[in-house]
Every structure is written in structure tokens, then in C-alpha cells.
Amino acid sequence: KNQVEQSPQSLIILEGKNCTLQCNYTVSPFSNLRWYKQDTGRGPVSLTIMTFSENTKSNGRYTATLDADTKQSSLHITASQLSDSASYICVVSRPSGTYKYIFGTGTRLKVLA
């Protein structure tokens, strides 16, 4: 069964600290993996996208890694800010033909001052 599991479900950290969010998937065949940030009451916004051959991708203080062999990805947030408080969603897609986005349940991050 094609699934995307994220951990932890929720996380609270102090401003300025780093954190890492995990995403494990069983989707096959695999096309690419995205991380989205979803602010409360808003639609998701893409942070990074990685294909099978990419191991890491950065977007400012956000760095995503991908291990296609173990089917694991992580999103590392450096020097967290209050504005990082949001849900982070891992999305895995399959190649066109059976093209479907499979969404993880998300990690809810709260950054405290």
C-alpha cells in the first residue's frame, strides 16, 4: 500500500533552536518528494522538491534530505523563528500515467519565544 508516514506528529521548540522532521514512505514507483509548509488557515506552500537522484535540497533555513534506498526523507530547520510555526507536509508523487500525490499527515511545529 502506498503510504507516507511523518513523525513526530507535533513538536514544540524554542526560537533559535534547530529541529528535524521525518518522512518515511512506501510509495512505488516513485517520482519525486516535496515538503510543504502550511500556515494555519492557509493552503500549503512548496518548500523543496527532490527527485530520485537528489540527496539534499536547501531553501534558506530549510534543508531537505532524501534517501531513496531506505525511502526516508527529513526536513531540517535551522535557527527556528516564530514564523516557522506551521504544519509541514511531506508529499510523494508517482510518475505520470498513474500520477497521484500521496500526502503525509503532517508535523505540527510550534516555535516559542
Next chain:
Amino acid sequence: SAVISQKPSRDICQRGTSLTIQCQVDSQVTMMFWYRQQPGQSLTLIATANQGSEATYESGFVIDKFPISRPNLTFSTLTVSNMSPEDSSIYLCSTRHSTDTQYFGPGTRLTVL
């Protein structure tokens, strides 16, 4: 990038009534999608809105309950019909572009009493 707007941003409706949600994109796009995000859950694809033809629904979603229109390449509507409290959700419009990037609208938060 695409700018997607949705109307209304939120609504509170009575059981048994229907609500039509509008999605407007600032550029022509081939593929438009409608998602549902129930409280504390991840996104679930309802259907793909096809321009000039009937929408393609995912398992568990039917046209009678969620009729969709797509009169042109920049606009689509989703109607939630004969609503019940279980339909309380955030409904999100999404587009996919040739770069394989998916954009989301801000969502419509629906509460059914």
C-alpha cells in the same frame, strides 16, 4: 508561480444546504484539482477538474455530492451538496504546472451545523 484565490474564505452553513466554492487562477493551467482537509488530517484529493469535460473523481467521492465545473483554463467551482456536519473541512483548490510544481489556494473553511 501561480496565484490562486478562493471564495468564500470561510462559511458556516446549515445541514441540508449546498455551498459553491470558486477558484480563480491568475494564469491558464492545464490541471486543476480539488482537495479536502478534515480537521487534524492531511489532504485528500476529491477530483481533477477537467476543462470542457466531466471531472474525474477519486474513490469515495461522487459527482452528485461534489459537482465540479471548469468552464475555462483559469476558473473552477466545487459545490458541496446536501451538507452534513461530516462535510466540515477545509476545501483547497490546486493547480499543477509544466514544471511539475503544485500550487494551492488559501482554502475555504467550511463549518456545517
